[in-house]
Amino acid sequence: MMDWTDRHCRWFHRRITRHARLYTEMVTTGALLHGDVPRHLDFDASEHPVALQLGGSEPADLAHCARLAERWGYDEVNLNCGCPSERVQRGAFGACLMAEPQLVADCVAAMRDATTLPVTVKHRIGIDRNESYDFVRDFVGTVAERGGCRVFTVHARNAWLKGLSPKENREVPPLRYEMAYRLKQDFPGLVIVINGGVTGDEQIEEHLRHVDGVMVGRQAYHEPWSMAGWDARFFGDTGPAPERDAVEAQVVAYLERLHAAGTPWGHGSRHLLGLRNGQPGARRWRQVWSDPALKHGPPTEAHRLAMAALAAQNARVASHLERLSS
Numbered sequence: 001m002m003d004w005t006d007r008h009c010r011w012f013h014r015r016i017t018r019h020a021r022l023y024t025e026m027v028t029t030g031a032l033l034h035g036d037v038p039r040h041l042d043f044d045a046s047e048h049p050v051a052l053q054l055g056g057s058e059p060a061d062l063a064h065c066a067r068l069a070e071r072w073g074y075d076e077v078n079l080n081c082g083c084p085s086e087r088v089q090r091g092a093f094g095a096c097l098m099a100e101p102q103l104v105a106d107c108v109a110a111m112r113d114a115t116t117l118p119v120t121v122k123h124r125i126g127i128d129r130n131e132s133y134d135f136v137r138d139f140v141g142t143v144a145e146r147g148g149c150r151v152f153t154v155h156a157r158n159a160w161l162k163g164l165s166p167k168e169n170r171e172v173p174p175l176r177y178e179m180a181y182r183l184k185q186d187f188p189g190l191v192i193v194i195n196g197g198v199t200g201d202e203q204i205e206e207h208l209r210h211v212d213g214v215m216v217g218r219q220a221y222h223e224p225w226s227m228a229g230w231d232a233r234f235f236g237d238t239g240p241a242p243e244r245d246a247v248e249a250q251v252v253a254y255l256e257r258l259h260a261a262g263t264p265w266g267h268g269s270r271h272l273l274g275l276r277n278g279q280p281g282a283r284r285w286r287q288v289w290s291d292p293a294l295k296h297g298p299p300t301e302a303h304r305l306a307m308a309a310l311a312a313q314n315a316r317v318a319s320h321l322e323r324l325s326s
Contacts, residue, residue, distance in 0.1 A: 002083075003025060004271075005024060007024075008258075008267055010022045010043065011047060013224060014047050015242065015251065016227045017231055017242075019235040020230055021049045021075070023050070023078065024051065026053045026054070027040050027041075027052065027053065027065075028055045029055065029065050030056075032068055041069075045073075050075055050076075051075060051076035051077065051078050052065075052078065053078040053079075055094060057107065060110065062107050065077075067114045070117050076120055077111060077115065078122055079111070079120070081098055081122060082124045082159065084160065084164070095123075098124060098136075099127060101138065104142075105145075105146035106147070108148060108149045109148055112147070118150070119149060120149065121151070121152050122153040122155065123154065124136075124159040126158040128160055130158070131176075133179055137183065140183055144187065144190055151193065152191070153193040153195055154183060156175050156179060156196045156197075158173040175197045177196075177210075181210040184210060184211050184212070191212045191213065193214065194211045194213070195216075198216045201233060204234065222277075223274055224274050225244060228244075247275065248272070251272055252299055252300060252303045258299075259299055265299045269302070272289060273286050280313050280314050281309060281310040282310075284310070284312075285309055288302060288305045
């Protein structure tokens with residue numbers, strides 16, 4: 001989710017679900033060792049629980065970054081062993097680390113020594129055309145036994161390191177959920193979280209019959225309102241459910257704060273565009289929010305025009321239905 005789940009996105013998503021754990025986009029150790037640390041690590045207190053996802057392969061560097069995660073107040077630090085992009089491979093981390101389980105174990109052990117935060121690993125079920133269950137079983141076993149990791153998030157596809165783009169790597173290798181289920185059977189003392197191709201609450205419930213948790217990525221991003229029932233359905237929260245108009249109003253107030261601070265508010269509004277998917281007028285509403293001509297003015301004006309477009313479409317639909325029924 002690089003360039004997607006930034007702090008603006010997470011702030012928005014937290015308005016929809018109070019309990020789901022949010023993850024940062026992957027941040028490389030180099031970016032934290034040599035770059036602008038506040039830009040990468042700053043987040044709003046309302047985002048809790050929130051995990052920092054790291055990309056790297058040097059135990060000492062990851063240990064330093066784990067200490068930073070604790071200092072900045074994160075709830076978890078996660079090592080990415082699943083990203084298949086060639087840029088990541090050139091840095092010798094991401095999915096290619098699955099070929100070196102002892103190195104991953106060393107990285108996890110170094111991170112655990114450096115912080116009191118939970119240290120978790122996200123990985124694939126295999127690399128390239130190796131579809132043997134033994135491969136992922138041995139990877140998890142080594143990282144658990146020698147590194148001390150207790151939580152594994154399993155993207156239930158292989159990562160093909162050559163010949164596929166990152167997008168194709170999310171679509172072409174087949175989903176094999178049964179591999180994650182077998183990991184839970186073989187390692188009942190570990191927390192196994194499944195990821196990949198999850199599209200609805202019924203599917204989440206089915207997975208939870210076999211594993212401990214479910215991570216939802218692009219579906220939650222493109223259809224953010226799909227998270228609106230999670231607190232009640234999966235966390236037993238009996239509090240008031242979120243309302244779509246109220247969430248949008250909160251985001252507008254947030255965008256106003258960005259605008260007042262001199263930050264282009266389009267950095268935040270781009271994550272909002274799926275909020276009204278499935279509603280009449282959603283397309284026109286998105287067009288208004290995406291209009292470059294509005295990005296230099298206050299976000300309240302974009303909101304006013306977007307809601308006016310939505311209301312006009314709803315009125316046209318109501319009028320059409322009235323004519324059909326008369």
